[in-house]
Amino acid sequence: MIRLGVNIDHVATLRQARGERFPEVVAAAHAAILGGADQITVHLREDRRHIQDRDVELIREGMAIDLNLEMACTDEMVAIATKIRPEQACLVPERREEVTTEGGLDVAGNRDTIAETVKSLKGSGIAVSLFVNPDEASILAANEVGADAVELHTGTYANARGDAECVREFMALRNAAVTAKTLGLRVHAGHGLDYRNVWRVAGLPEVEELNIGFAIVSRALFVGLTQAVKEMREAIHKAREPAEAMS
Ligand code: PXP
Numbered sequence: 732m733i734r735l736g737v738n739i740d741h742v743a744t745l746r747q748a749r750g751e752r753f754p755e756v757v758a759a760a761h762a763a764i765l766g767g768a769d770q771i772t773v774h775l776r777e778d779r780r781h782i783q784d785r786d787v788e789l790i791r792e793g794m795a796i797d798l799n800l801e802m803a804c805t806d807e808m809v810a811i812a813t814k815i816r817p818e819q820a821c822l823v824p825e826r827r828e829e830v831t832t833e834g835g836l837d838v839a840g841n842r843d844t845i846a847e848t849v850k851s852l853k854g855s856g857i858a859v860s861l862f863v864n865p866d867e868a869s870i871l872a873a874n875e876v877g878a879d880a881v882e883l884h885t886g887t888y889a890n891a892r893g894d895a896e897c898v899r900e901f902m903a904l905r906n907a908a909v910t911a912k913t914l915g916l917r918v919h920a921g922h923g924l925d926y927r928n929v930w931r932v933a934g935l936p937e938v939e940e941l942n943i944g945f946a947i948v949s950r951a952l953f954v955g956l957t958q959a960v961k962e963m964r965e966a967i968h969k970a971r972e973p974a975e976a977m978s
Contacts, residue, residue, distance in 0.1 A: 733933060733971055736799050736921070737768040737960055738944025743781035756786040757793055759956055763947075764796055766960025770818070772942045774801035775811065778827055784811065791815050799942065801832075801862070804841065804848045813855040820852050821860040821882055821919075821942070831945075832922065835864035835884040838872035846876040853877065860919055865907035873916065880917035882942065883907055885932055889923025901931050908937035926950070926962065930970035941967065 742759040746752070760771045771790055773782045790798055798817035802808040803825035812820050822845065823832050838845055838861060849859045860880035863869035864887075873881045888900035908918045920932050921942035932938060943963060950959035 733938060733967055734769040734940040735767065735960070735964060735967060736770040736772040736940060736942035737763040737766075737947055737963075738772040738774070738801075738921075738942055739763060739948065740774050740781045740944055741948040742956075743773075743783065743786060747781055756782065757789040760790050760794060760796065762956040763960050764794075766957040767964040768796075768960050769940075770797035770799050772799040772801060772821075772944065774823065774832075775808065777803060777805065777807070777825055787811070787815055787817075791817070799860075804836075804844050809848055809851050812852060812857060816855060817857060819858040819860055819880075821862055822848060823862045832862065833886075835869055836861055838863060838869055838876060842872065842876060849877045853879070860917070862921075863907075865903045867907070867910055870907055870910045870914065870916070873911075874914045878916060880919050880940075881907075881911050882919040882921055882940075883911075883938075884922050885920050885924055886922040888932070889925070889928050897928075897931075904932060905935055908935050912937040926966050929963070929966050933967040933970035 739756055739759045742754050743756050746754055773787060775782050775787055799819045799821055800812055800817040801821045801823050802812060804822055824836050852859050858879045860882050861873045861878045862882045862884060863873055865883045870881060883904055888904055891897040891900045911918045917939055918937045919940040920938050924943045925946035947959045947963055
């Protein structure tokens with residue numbers, strides 16, 4: 732069964748837009764779980780533009796649910812993660828001026844820092860996933876620095892226009908998934924996935940986990956978060972059925 736991590740950063744984006752105390756992120760986490768989320772994913776950014784430290788603490792303390800903390804490779808974030816102890820940390824590149832995470836980690840170019848971060852987190856019992864572009868060099872480098880998993884960046888696939896481009900980007904994801912699995916890495920995927928494009932990625936038998944945020948939170952405006960998560964689970968399940976029948 733593929734795991735679904737629901738990223739609730741944008742519930743906090745709404746709250747921060749007005750500097751209010753609501754909507755409460757931990758309430759969103761409860762609603763997502765009722766809809767079938769297997770884990771809650773949050774990105775505690777250096778600039779705290781959406782998720783705040785308190786949100787992460789409340790989710791951790793108040794809920795018996797797996798927490799996936801997306802974080803940059805900085806001393807500050809490593810200190811927070813080792814205190815909070817999420818089940819998993821997903822290391823992402825972070826630039827202040829970006830609207831959202833724009834590309835995968837340059838693992839080869841930051842090998843020492845990333846290897847050290849992976850070691851510290853794993854030493855605290857936190858599984859480590861690296862958010863990488865779906866290319867062989869990134870997967871090999873992720874394996875070399877000791878990651879447990881890679882989260883394949885699906886943004887280029889999600890933004891592809893027309894069948895040919897879509898299939899080309901999907902093939903890159905598929906090849907990267909096979910390479911990662913062959914090396915013994917767990918394979919996750921996320922970014923830009925929505926109700927219409929998730930099927931191809933969810934149908935890849937190597938993929939064990941998807942992390943999806945914006946599409947679910949947007950849909951929640953119209954149907955509520957629990958229902959929005961249920962609908963995503965159904966979309967994933969439909970795509971997954973043939974792969975599961977074969978395994
Ligand atoms: N995975 C990672 C590593 C991300 O940085 C994000 C965005 O925060 C997501 C998944 C979720 O992306 P989206 O909000 O586009 O579904």
